[in-house]
Amino acid sequence: MDPFADTLRRLRETFRSGRTRAAEFRAAQLEGLGRFLRDNKQLLQDALAKDLRKSPLESDMSELIICQNEVSLAIKNLHSWMKDEPVSTNMLTKLSSAFIRKEPFGLILIIAPWNYPVNLTLVPLVGALAAGNCVILKPSEISKSTEKVLAEVLPQYLDQSCFAVVLGGPQETQQLLENRFDHIFFTGTPHVGKIVMAAATKHLTPVTLELGGKSPCYVDDDCDPQTVANRVVWFRYFNAGQTCVAPDYVLCSRETQERLLPAIQSAITRFYGDDPKSSPNLSRIVNQKHFKRLQGLLGCGRVAIGGQSDESERYIAPTVLVDVQETEPVMQEEIFGPILPIVTVRGLDEAVDFITRREKPLALYAFSNNSQVVNQMLERTSSGSFGGNEGFVYLTVPSLPFGGVGHSGMGRYHGKFSFDTFSHHRACLMASPGLEKLNEVRYPPYSDWSQKFITWALDSQGCTLL
Numbered sequence: 001m002d003p004f005a006d007t008l009r010r011l012r013e014t015f016r017s018g019r020t021r022a023a024e025f026r027a028a029q030l031e032g033l034g035r036f037l038r039d040n041k042q043l044l045q046d047a048l049a050k051d052l053r054k055s056p057l058e059s060d061m062s063e064l065i066i067c068q069n070e071v072s073l074a075i076k077n078l079h080s081w082m083k084d085e086p087v088s089t090n091m092l093t094k095l096s097s098a099f100i101r102k103e104p105f106g107l108i109l110i111i112a113p114w115n116y117p118v119n120l121t122l123v124p125l126v127g128a129l130a131a132g133n134c135v136i137l138k139p140s141e142i143s144k145s146t147e148k149v150l151a152e153v154l155p156q157y158l159d160q161s162c163f164a165v166v167l168g169g170p171q172e173t174q175q176l177l178e179n180r181f182d183h184i185f186f187t188g189t190p191h192v193g194k195i196v197m198a199a200a201t202k203h204l205t206p207v208t209l210e211l212g213g214k215s216p217c218y219v220d221d222d223c224d225p226q227t228v229a230n231r232v233v234w235f236r237y238f239n240a241g242q243t244c245v246a247p248d249y250v251l252c253s254r255e256t257q258e259r260l261l262p263a264i265q266s267a268i269t270r271f272y273g274d275d276p277k278s279s280p281n282l283s284r285i286v287n288q289k290h291f292k293r294l295q296g297l298l299g300c301g302r303v304a305i306g307g308q309s310d311e312s313e314r315y316i317a318p319t320v321l322v323d324v325q326e327t328e329p330v331m332q333e334e335i336f337g338p339i340l341p342i343v344t345v346r347g348l349d350e351a352v353d354f355i356t357r358r359e360k361p362l363a364l365y366a367f368s369n370n371s372q373v374v375n376q377m378l379e380r381t382s383s384g385s386f387g388g389n390e391g392f393v394y395l396t397v398p399s400l401p402f403g404g405v406g407h408s409g410m411g412r413y414h415g416k417f418s419f420d421t422f423s424h425h426r427a428c429l430m431a432s433p434g435l436e437k438l439n440e441v442r443y444p445p446y447s448d449w450s451q452k453f454i455t456w457a458l459d460s461q462g463c464t465l466l
């Protein structure tokens, strides 16, 4: 007995009715989502504080404002995004009109993680609704307070004939995945990404996989250590390091490491005080399991800064590890916590070699006063996104696509990229029912002349037939 069967049937019926395709219907859903965010700002901030002890500013900056901006952008641009996109034709189709129609896929499944449980659930939802789909949302069961708000309050703001929230952990999600969807949008670990993709294969369902991994951060000798330290400390310890695009480790020379360490210590003290545990601006580890995992990683290399932990609060101090071996667990798995190992290399070439020997990361950062060094790093590597002398603030720019490459994921979203991700790009050619005489040339029996004409007509656009 499939517990999701009725919900899925209901949503499929709505989609088949065509209601979700109308621009007015889509706009009404987006407006509802915007109202949900505005009316429940405090409730969401409280839930995020309960789940992760997120500070109101970090909640606003990385979750609520980003969602609200995505909603506003989608409402503002809905008509232009939905418009057919005319394309040029070749000589064979000169008298026809060719265009790309963005049509909704149908029923979408969005599966979200716990680390930014509002952002990573609602930003994809904006794209899916704007594109005219019906949606099933599966928030993370780990960020429980946020899950509760999303399950109990959000549906009141949306048309429930096209939208539903489904709850559960791995077992329920796998049961849900046995059903057929028209697109699955998953954010989480590469391990579960493979489970999702395998389930999607059974129904030939397209997937977007937003995964994680180890994002490197190269620091060149030619840099101002305090500037680099400020930026790296902020985006490594933001949300207690539980950020998919946080710099997972620093690569630099031993000399730069020695200049960076006091600068990092100084930035930590300035941002979180002498006792970071009492800072209201430092989040906590989401649960006991992750706390224990991170505590285990503190034993790798040598603790140069921090290293303290308190299980009763799931607190781990902003920590820097040095003398770390490549083979140690901290360099084998994604850290996803407030621990920053420094790995020493002799320079740019060795750093590039270190990075390109590994899976393509979700993000890559390079810091240098010399723009050639930053550009070389960009040229000689690949990653989902790239920050030159900057952290993950590119995530606040909706005109940039967000997504991984290789092991860090497939597909992209944010802004119009989300709309396109949740739309089928249908190739359309509209010809006149008349003018049949002009078609004679392409029908058999073929002659030398028709051969020449067809070759010319197709070559003039540099295309080939089939």
Ligand code: NAD
Pocket (backbone or CB within 6 Å): 111, 112, 113, 114, 115, 116, 120, 138, 139, 140, 141, 142, 168, 169, 170, 171, 173, 174, 187, 188, 189, 190, 192, 193, 195, 210, 211, 212, 213, 243, 244, 245, 334, 336, 362, 404, 409
């Ligand atoms: P996760 O893969 O454990 O869980 C993600 C979702 O999948 C949850 O909703 C969960 O209920 C479900 N799930 C978990 N195990 C499952 C299973 N065996 N079968 C079916 N479904 C299952 O990920 P997480 O711990 O919630 O999130 C952390 C990971 O997500 C990190 O690797 C991080 O880098 C990645 N992440 C990536 C991005 C991105 O945008 N690329 C953003 C945030 C987090």
